[in-house]
Amino acid sequence: MTCRNVFDGCCRSTRDRIRRGRWRLLVALFAAFASLGPIPPFTSHTQAQETVHDPNTDEPAHTNRLAKETSPYLLQHAHNPVDWYPWSDEAFEKAKREDKPIFLSVGYSTCYWCHVMEVESFEDPEVAAVINEHFVPIKVDREERPDLDEQYMIATQLMTQRGGWPNSVWLTPDGRPWMAGTYFPKQRFIAVLKQLDEVWKNRRDDVQKQADMLAKAAERLGESGFEERPELSAALVGEATAQLAAGYDEVHGGFGGAPKFPPHGTLQLLIEQYRVTEDASLLPPVTQTLDAMWLGGIHDHLGGGFHRYATDREWLLPHFEKMLYDNAQLMRAYADGFALTREPRYRDAVADIDRWLRQEMTSPQGAFYSAIDSGEVGKEGEAYVWPIERLSEVLTPEQAELFAEIYQFRPEGNFREESTGEQTGTNIPHLEASIETIAEQRKTDPAALRKRLAAIRSALLVERNTWPQPHKDDKVLTSWNGLMIGSLAYAGRLLDEPRYIRSAERAAEFILDQMVRDGVLLRTYRDGTAKLPGYLDDHAYFADALLQLYRATGDERWLSQATALADRLLADFEDRQDGGFFFTTDDHEVLLVRSKHLGGGGNLPNPNGVAANVLIELSELTGNPAYRESAERTLRSLAGRMKQQPFTCEDLLVATSRWLATRAEDGTGAAGTMTADAESDRLERRVGPLRIRVSSTATKVRVDETFIVTAVIDIDEAWHLYAANPEAPFVQPSDIEVEESKSLVIGETQRPEGERRVDESLDQAINAYTGKIEFAVPVTVRPEAVDGEIKVTVRVTTQACDDRRCLPVEVSSFQVPVTIVSGGERDRPRD
Missing domain, CATH: 1.50.10.10 (Glycosyltransferase)
Structure with a gap:
C-alpha cells in the first residue's frame, strides 16, 4: 500500500531541495538501490507468524529483547536472529557508545509485506549477521506508537516520494533519519545495508548534513502547513x-x-x-x-x-485484513x-x-x-476463498447450485491473486444485486430466500472455521x-x-x-x-x-x-x-x-x-x-x-x-441548517456567555387563540447585550423574531427596556442589557389552520460584549412545538 502524498499543497520547496539539492550523492545512492530490480506491488497484509525452533531442544534458537514486550507485532519478532531492541534509551545509548547508526523497522501485526520481509530477511542468519554487526536494530509497532510512525514516515516520503509498511529508516544515534525505504527483498536489502555502512563510516559529513535537512523538513511537514x-x-x-x-x-x-x-x-x-x-x-x-x-x-x-479495502474498482477483490x-x-x-x-x-x-x-x-x-490479518505469507486470503467444488462437500447439490449462482461462483474462479493478477481457481462470495432484487427476478418470496441463504451461509462458515485461521x-x-x-x-x-x-x-x-x-x-x-x-x-x-x-x-x-x-x-x-x-x-x-x-x-x-x-x-x-x-x-x-x-x-x-x-450566523435559522439531532429542537441553550431559554404559554391551542412565545436570556456577569440604539446604528441590538406561517399570525414584540451605560470600547453612552431579560411575542392561530403539531420557528439575535471586546453576532434558532386542536381547554404553560 502506498501512503497519501504528504507534499500536496505544502513544503514542495523543501522536498525539491532534497531531490535536486547539494546532497545529490546520497539521493543518487538510494536511486542506485532502486536500480537493483523491481519491488513487488506494495500492500498491507499479514501472516500467522512462524517461530524458528532448535530441532534438538524444541526451544527457539534465538530470543531478543522483544520477548518482554506485549505488542503482538513485536512478539512476532522476538525469536528473530536479529538483535532487536524496542524503542528505548538502551538502544540509543548503545548506538552512541558503539558509534553505529540505527536501523529502524516500523510495521504492524496485520501487515503482509512486513512479514514477507521478516521471513525473507529478519529470520535469515545471513541478513541478521550484517544488521547486528553494523547497526543497532529497533522494532516499532506503529499502532502502539503512532507518533514515531508519523515522524519517520515523513522522512521516507521525503526520500522516496512514496511510503508504506514495513517502513525501513536509518537514523543517527540521536534519532535523526538520514536514509529511508520500505520493503526490500533479501539480496537487495543486504546490498543496501553494506553500502549504507560504508557511507556511515566514510562519508559522515554527508550523513550529518542529510540528517539535518531531513529533520528540518520533517519538522515543517509536521506543522499545519497553510x-x-x-x-x-x-x-x-x-x-x-x-x-x-x-x-x-x-x-x-x-x-x-x-x-x-x-x-x-x-x-x-x-x-x-x-x-x-x-x-x-x-x-x-x-x-x-x-x-x-x-x-x-x-x-x-x-x-x-468488512475487509480493509478492495484492490479493484468493482469492490470484488479484497485486501483481506x-x-x-x-x-x-x-x-x-x-x-x-x-x-x-x-x-x-x-x-x-x-x-x-x-x-x-x-x-x-x-x-x-x-x-x-x-485486527485480523489476511493469512500466512504466500497464502493470503486462503481462509476466505472457495473452489466451487468444495461447496458440494458441505452442501446438498441443490444448495450448492443455489449458492454458487447467487454468490457468483465460477468453475475457473473469480478471485485473482493481487500481486500477480493470476486466477487462482477459487472464488470470493459476492452479490450482483440485493437479495430482494434476486428474489423478484426468481419470482420467489424474499423472506424465504433470505432464510435459505442464511442457513447455507451458516453451514459454510462452520466449515470455513475448521480451516487454518489468520492471526488475530x-x-x-x-x-x-x-x-x-x-x-x-x-x-x-x-x-x-x-x-x-x-x-x-x-x-x-x-x-x-x-x-x-x-x-x-x-x-x-x-x-x-x-x-x-x-x-x-x-x-x-x-x-x-x-x-x-x-x-x-x-x-x-x-x-x-x-x-x-x-x-x-x-x-x-x-x-x-x-x-x-x-x-x-x-x-x-x-x-x-x-x-x-x-x-x-x-x-x-x-x-x-x-x-x-x-x-x-x-x-x-x-x-x-x-x-x-x-x-x-x-x-x-x-x-x-x-x-x-x-x-x-x-x-x-x-x-x-x-x-x-x-x-446560525446567516440568520437562516435551524430548519435548513441542523443535523438529524437538531440543536433547534432543544429549547434551552448556552451561547457563549449567555443562557437562552425559549418557551410558549401553551402547547395546545385552538384556532383564533393567542399564545405567547418568550425568550429569557441570562447574561453572565461582566457581559452585556445591546438594546436599541438609534444614535449608534452600527451596534447590533438583541431581538427575537417569530416566523409567520400559513397557520400563524405574529403580533408586536414586547422588548425589555435597556439601561443607560457607558460602553468603554465605544467611548459613548448606550442602551444595554445585563442580568436577566425577557422578550415576548404574541402569536395567533389563523382560522384556516388545520389540526396537528406544528413547529414555531423562533430566532434570537444577540451580540455579547464585555469592556474589552464584542463577540460575533449570534442568531440562535429554536423550534417550539405547538399542537393545534379543534376544541378543548387551553393547555397550561410549558414547564
Missing part, C-alpha cells in the same frame, strides 16, 4: 464537499479508482451536508457506495464484517444510511458487523481486539475501541437496538477500569498490562464515544467522563498560540516533530476534527464557553488545510458545519 486562513463559512464546507463528491464513481460506487478504501470521511461529510442542505444530489453517492461495499467481496458474506477501526466507521455509516432511507439492508449491515464483532473481536472482559492482533487500543464504542452507541440509539448500547457500555467500563492510571488515559492493553500515555486520538475518539453513550442512555456518568477528557485535551494537547491540538503532550517523549497528526494515520478520522466536534457538543451540553472557543480556534487555524486538502479533513469540515449550525 498560512491562508479563509473564513469559516457554509461556502467553505460546500466547496470542499463538491470537490470530494467530484471523485464519485457513478458506475461502481465509491470515489476514485483502484485500490478503493471504504471512504469513511467522505461518506460522513456527504451525510452531514445532505442533512444540512437537503441537496438530493448528495444522497446517491452515499447509498450507491454503501450498496456496492455490502454486495461486493470486500464484505465477508459468511463471517460478517479486517480492522476494528474500519468496521467501527462502517457501522456508523450504515446506521446513517438506514436513518436516511429506512432501507432494511442497511440495518442488516449494522447487525452483520455487530455479529462479527461479538464472535471474533470481543475480549472476555468486553473490550475489542484490534488481540491488543486493545483505546482510540480504536473509542471508535467502536461510539458507533455501537450511535447505532443503538438510531436503530433502537439496546444490545449495541450494552456492548458499548461494557467496553467503555473496561477502558475506564483498566486503562486509566492515576488519572492518565493509557494507549494500549494486552495480557493484563496497560501502558503508554494516550495520544490525541485516544482522548478525542474516546471522548466522542462517551458522549454517544450519554446521548444513548442519558446516564450522567458518561457526560462527566467526557467532560474530564475534554478538560485534559485543553490542558495537555491544545496549541494555545496557533489553535488546534498536538498529537502528543509535554509529558510524551520529545521527538523531532510535535505534529498535529492531521493525516489521521491511515483511514482514520482526523483527531483534530473529532476533538472539535466533541468540544462543540460539550459546550452545548454543559454551557462552558471555553469548549466552543477552543473548537473555533482549532477550526480557524486549520481552515486553509480544509480548503486546499479536503481529503483527510472531512471531520474538520463536519465540525465546521456543526459550528455554523449552532452559530
Whole structure:
C-alpha cells in the first residue's frame, strides 16, 4: 500500500531541495538501490507468524529483547536472529557508545509485506549477521506508537516520494533519519545495508548534513502547513464537499479508482451536508457506495464484517485484513444510511458487523481486539476463498447450485491473486444485486430466500472455521475501541437496538477500569498490562464515544467522563498560540516533530476534527464557553488545510458545519441548517456567555387563540447585550423574531427596556442589557389552520460584549412545538 502524498499543497520547496539539492550523492545512492530490480506491488497484509525452533531442544534458537514486550507485532519478532531492541534509551545509548547508526523497522501485526520481509530477511542468519554487526536494530509497532510512525514516515516520503509498511529508516544515534525505504527483498536489502555502512563510516559529513535537512523538513511537514486562513463559512464546507463528491464513481460506487478504501470521511461529510442542505444530489453517492461495499467481496458474506479495502474498482477483490477501526466507521455509516432511507439492508449491515464483532473481536472482559490479518505469507486470503467444488462437500447439490449462482461462483474462479493478477481457481462470495432484487427476478418470496441463504451461509462458515485461521492482533487500543464504542452507541440509539448500547457500555467500563492510571488515559492493553500515555486520538475518539453513550442512555456518568477528557485535551494537547491540538503532550517523549497528526494515520478520522466536534457538543451540553472557543480556534487555524486538502479533513469540515449550525450566523435559522439531532429542537441553550431559554404559554391551542412565545436570556456577569440604539446604528441590538406561517399570525414584540451605560470600547453612552431579560411575542392561530403539531420557528439575535471586546453576532434558532386542536381547554404553560 502506498501512503497519501504528504507534499500536496505544502513544503514542495523543501522536498525539491532534497531531490535536486547539494546532497545529490546520497539521493543518487538510494536511486542506485532502486536500480537493483523491481519491488513487488506494495500492500498491507499479514501472516500467522512462524517461530524458528532448535530441532534438538524444541526451544527457539534465538530470543531478543522483544520477548518482554506485549505488542503482538513485536512478539512476532522476538525469536528473530536479529538483535532487536524496542524503542528505548538502551538502544540509543548503545548506538552512541558503539558509534553505529540505527536501523529502524516500523510495521504492524496485520501487515503482509512486513512479514514477507521478516521471513525473507529478519529470520535469515545471513541478513541478521550484517544488521547486528553494523547497526543497532529497533522494532516499532506503529499502532502502539503512532507518533514515531508519523515522524519517520515523513522522512521516507521525503526520500522516496512514496511510503508504506514495513517502513525501513536509518537514523543517527540521536534519532535523526538520514536514509529511508520500505520493503526490500533479501539480496537487495543486504546490498543496501553494506553500502549504507560504508557511507556511515566514510562519508559522515554527508550523513550529518542529510540528517539535518531531513529533520528540518520533517519538522515543517509536521506543522499545519497553510498560512491562508479563509473564513469559516457554509461556502467553505460546500466547496470542499463538491470537490470530494467530484471523485464519485457513478458506475461502481465509491470515489476514485483502484485500490478503493471504504471512504469513511467522505461518506460522513456527504451525510452531514445532505442533512444540512437537503441537496438530493448528495444522497446517491452515499447509498450507491454503501450498496456496492455490502454486495461486493470486500464484505465477508459468511463471517460478517468488512475487509480493509478492495484492490479493484468493482469492490470484488479484497485486501483481506479486517480492522476494528474500519468496521467501527462502517457501522456508523450504515446506521446513517438506514436513518436516511429506512432501507432494511442497511440495518442488516449494522447487525452483520455487530455479529462479527461479538464472535471474533470481543475480549472476555468486553473490550475489542484490534485486527485480523489476511493469512500466512504466500497464502493470503486462503481462509476466505472457495473452489466451487468444495461447496458440494458441505452442501446438498441443490444448495450448492443455489449458492454458487447467487454468490457468483465460477468453475475457473473469480478471485485473482493481487500481486500477480493470476486466477487462482477459487472464488470470493459476492452479490450482483440485493437479495430482494434476486428474489423478484426468481419470482420467489424474499423472506424465504433470505432464510435459505442464511442457513447455507451458516453451514459454510462452520466449515470455513475448521480451516487454518489468520492471526488475530488481540491488543486493545483505546482510540480504536473509542471508535467502536461510539458507533455501537450511535447505532443503538438510531436503530433502537439496546444490545449495541450494552456492548458499548461494557467496553467503555473496561477502558475506564483498566486503562486509566492515576488519572492518565493509557494507549494500549494486552495480557493484563496497560501502558503508554494516550495520544490525541485516544482522548478525542474516546471522548466522542462517551458522549454517544450519554446521548444513548442519558446516564450522567458518561457526560462527566467526557467532560474530564475534554478538560485534559485543553490542558495537555491544545496549541494555545496557533489553535488546534498536538498529537502528543509535554509529558510524551520529545521527538523531532510535535505534529498535529492531521493525516489521521491511515483511514482514520482526523483527531483534530473529532476533538472539535466533541468540544462543540460539550459546550452545548454543559454551557462552558471555553469548549466552543477552543473548537473555533482549532477550526480557524486549520481552515486553509480544509480548503486546499479536503481529503483527510472531512471531520474538520463536519465540525465546521456543526459550528455554523449552532452559530446560525446567516440568520437562516435551524430548519435548513441542523443535523438529524437538531440543536433547534432543544429549547434551552448556552451561547457563549449567555443562557437562552425559549418557551410558549401553551402547547395546545385552538384556532383564533393567542399564545405567547418568550425568550429569557441570562447574561453572565461582566457581559452585556445591546438594546436599541438609534444614535449608534452600527451596534447590533438583541431581538427575537417569530416566523409567520400559513397557520400563524405574529403580533408586536414586547422588548425589555435597556439601561443607560457607558460602553468603554465605544467611548459613548448606550442602551444595554445585563442580568436577566425577557422578550415576548404574541402569536395567533389563523382560522384556516388545520389540526396537528406544528413547529414555531423562533430566532434570537444577540451580540455579547464585555469592556474589552464584542463577540460575533449570534442568531440562535429554536423550534417550539405547538399542537393545534379543534376544541378543548387551553393547555397550561410549558414547564
